[in-house]
Amino acid sequence: MEHIAQILETYAWYQSIGNQVSETPLARYVHNREHPDIWVANHLSRVRAHSPGEIDQVLRRMDEVLAHCADRMVMVDSLTPDPFVARLALDGYSELTPTLQMVLAGQLSLPAKPTAGAAAEIRPVTTDADWESLYPLVRANHIEGSSSHHLDLDVEITRGIVAGYRAKSAVSQFFLARCDGTVCAYGSAILGPHGMGIVEDLFTLQSQRRRGLATRLIVHAVSYARERGMGPMLIGPHVTEAPKALYAALGFVPQCVTRQYVRALS
DSSP states (O other): OOHHHHHHHHHHHHHHTTSEEEEOSSOEEEEOTTOTTOGGGSEEESOOOOSHHHHHHHHHHHHHHTTTOSEEEEEEOTTSOHHHHHHHHHTTOEEOOOEEEEEEOSOOOOOSSOOGGGGSEEEEOOSHHHHHHHHHHHHHHHHHOTTTTTOOOOHHHHHHHHHHHHHTTTTEEEEEEEETTEEEEEEEEEOOTTSOEEEEEEEEOGGGOSSSHHHHHHHHHHHHHHTTTOOSEEEOOBTTSTHHHHHHHHTOEEEEEEEEEEEEOO
16 A cells, blocks of 8 residues: 555544445445544544535535534544545635654664653553543643644543544553653554554653653554554644654654545534
8 A cells, every 4th residue: 555545544534433434436434323522523524525426425515424413523644535625625625733744664763762651650441440430540741732733622522532442442542651660651562554643642740741651652653553553653743733853853754735624514
C-alpha cells in the first residue's frame, strides 16, 4: 500500500473501531446509537465523492445514518476531493484544529541521559480498577482542553469517550504511568490492519510534566506494537500543540494533515 494511503486508512480505521460501520465506494459512515453525543463515534470519513450528484448522495446518506445525532462531523484527508470540502464550507461546517500525521519508520531517537520519568512504573490497563484509574486522567485532559479542541465537555462525554477506548481494546492497549505512588500519565498503542501501528491518547498531568513521562510512554507503546508485528508507527498531534516538537525530536516525520469539520443541526 502506498505510504500516504496507508496512513489515511490506518487513521480512519482506528476512528471507526468499536462502532457500527457502513462502507461504500464514496464514503465510510460510522455511528454508535449508545453514544450519540460523541463525535468520533458518529462521523463520516474516507469521502471520495467528487461530482455534485455524488456529494448530495453522501450527505443524504450521512443524515440518514446519523439521524440520532444533534451534530454532524466529517473527517477530511488529503485524498478527499476539493469540491466536497468546498460543499462543507457552503453548508456552514466549522473546521476544528487540524491533525499533523507523523510517522516513525525506524528506531526512536532517545536522549542520551535518562530523565526523571525513567523511574516511573508503566503498567497495562487490564482490569476494571485500571479503567477507573484512567477516567480521572482523561477528565483532567478534557478540562485542560488541548486534546478536545478546547471544547467544554461534560462528564458524560468523558465517560462515553472512555467507554469508546474500552470498546477498542481488542486492537488498542492503554498504559498507565505511576510516579511516587500516583497515577499521573497515560497513553496507548494500537495494532493497525495494514502493518502500521499508532501511538495515541498521550497525556500527563500538568504537575508531572517535563520529567520524560511522555517519552517513556511512547517508547513503551512503540515496543509493544513492534513486538506484535507493526512496522511504521503513526502519531497525530494537533498542529497548534507543543508535543509535535517532541515527536519530531524522537524521530517521527511529518507526512500529511487531516482535518475535522463539524456542524450543529439546531
